[in-house]
Amino acid sequence: MKNTIIKGLTDLVEQKRDNLIRQMVVQLEAQGYKAVLEQATVQQFCRQFALSPVEFALRCLPVAACYALTPISQFNVGAIAIGQSGSFYFGANQEFVAASMQQTVHAEQSAISHAWLAGEKAIAHMVVNYTPCGHCRQFMNELNSAERLKIHLPHSQNNLLHNYLPDAFGPKDLNIQNVFFDGQSHPFNYQGHDPLIRAAVEAASQSYAPYSQAFSGVALQLGELIICGRYAENAAFNPTFLPLQSALNYQRLQGLIDVKVRRVVMAEAKADLTSLPMTQSLAGAHLGLDIEYISL
Known part of the structure; x- marks a missing residue:
């Protein structure tokens, strides 16, 4: 039986009848449905469809939203964090039945954590299909790129994060210099074999x-x-x-x-x-x- 992500992508292709989306899904299938597009792949799609990276990311949002897990809200949010490398890291909201609402993963958090674990050093752009909530605006303000981070929505592009979060409170107010996405290294060791x-x-x-x-x-x-x-x-x-x-x-x-x-x-x-x-x-x-x- 197809898992929910594959089913969602298959249904999307049938509904949209969009050649870009169809080729995107073929690409994801070829890489085992890993929700990332390396810089070279992004550039290839941009050349083929005559799009800028942000325009391409906006077209990809329905694909990112297929990775959502929304048994409670049935409201799928897709996000794409564009790293300073030019790679795309997809994200989507996730809800967990029988757990508290506070355990929910927001789409922007999903994409940012995805990029962080993948080794990206900074986020240049956040592309999302709905306006970021206050929680996510504050979460993004922790990034080492917060001052220059641009937010792109289907109806409004090229807005700085701080346009959405004016007079922001962040790590520098608490004298934190090594912030989120800066290298972190703490001296924990494990001597066992597990x-x-x-x-x-x-x-x-x-x-x-x-x-x-x-x-x-x-x-x-x-x-x-x-x-x-x-x-x-x-x-x-x-x-x-x-x-x-x-x-x-x-x-x-x-x-x-x-x-x-x-x-x-x-x-x-x-x-x-x-x-x-x-x-x-x-x-x-x-x-x-x-x-x-x-x-x-």
Whole structure:
């Protein structure tokens, strides 16, 4: 049986009868439905269809929205983070049944976390099919490119993030100089031989937690594959992105939603805050698994 992403893309091709979308779906199929377009592929599409990268990204939004998981709202939001490399990182909103609403992944968070885990160094443009909510505006304000980040919507392009978030409060107000998407490296080590624990500890070492120091990472075992997620804090605290959501989002955008998660490991530094209770809640509700917890 086709998974929901493949079905959504197939239905989109039938509905739109758009050659660009059809070729986009062929490209995604060829790469195992990984929701990323490398710079060379973006340039190829732009030349073929005589579009700028932003124009091309706007045309891709219905494709990105097919990666949404919306059992509650039935409202799919698609987003594309254009990295400074020129690559496109798709994102989509995700909702989790039997978990709290606060566990929801917003489309902009999805695309940004996707780019971060893929090794992108900065986001140049955010392209999204609906106006970013206040939560996402604040989340994007944490980026190292926030001052120059441009937001593009189907009805309005080339708007700076700070046009949507005037007089913004952010990390520099709290004297944080090494901000989100700047390199993060924290001295956590694991001396054992379990590769899943090692991956979770490595994810924690690259997480972003300048406010609480509660660095954390999650690793998921999918057969022989390991998918990781990293914690990313925010100056406004509530838009903080938790590591299990980061990992589940990356799993989905890698086209691996039909691969069963067998184990979940969370590694977290000792601090005044912890993500463990919310992580346990989501792992139980969404995956039916207990967390293997490593205190760093």
